Amino acid sequence: MAFELPPLPYPADALEPHMSAQTFSFHHGKHHKAYVDNLNKLIAGTDLENKPLEEIIRRTANEPAKVGVFNNGAQVWNHTFYWQCMKPGGGGQPTGELSGLIDQAFGGYQGFVEQFKGTSVGRFGSGWGWLVLENGGLKVVSTQNADNPLTRNQVPLLTVDVWEHAYYLDYQNRRPDFVQAFLDHMVNWDFVAENLRQGR
């Protein structure tokens, strides 16, 4: 069974004006689809064919001969996860257990915003900003290109794509404005809470 491009969890125009249908048409319809197609080509006829995506990512991480499989596989995983990290009418401060863990780790929601924004905006070149669970506590990290916290014993809870293709059509070079809009209007905290529950 080859991997398939998963459908978006909402209509392509559902996050407007913060993320446009045009961005989704390229980002989901072209970029994400290309990662899926490339991964299928690279694993066809190998011992990785028919393996779960997480296993492919873990087995090819830090393997120089498998860098193409890792990059495409991790990008398939990252994008599928990223779409679920957003929802129409999302963003703002989380409630419940997440709120307490954010207070513990960052001294409050504003502290979280500063770290998440600083780390994501500060990622040089292409990559991802993440909120992860590590040793029972929350942590903000960023990864380069396709890299992903699954290979670092961290549980991914939330991510923002800071490759230029993620925001250039809507925000041009203004990555800080994009990350701020992501936090204020797009984050799906229900999905983050579910990742926290499953990651424990």
Ligand code: MN3
């Ligand atoms: Mn992307």
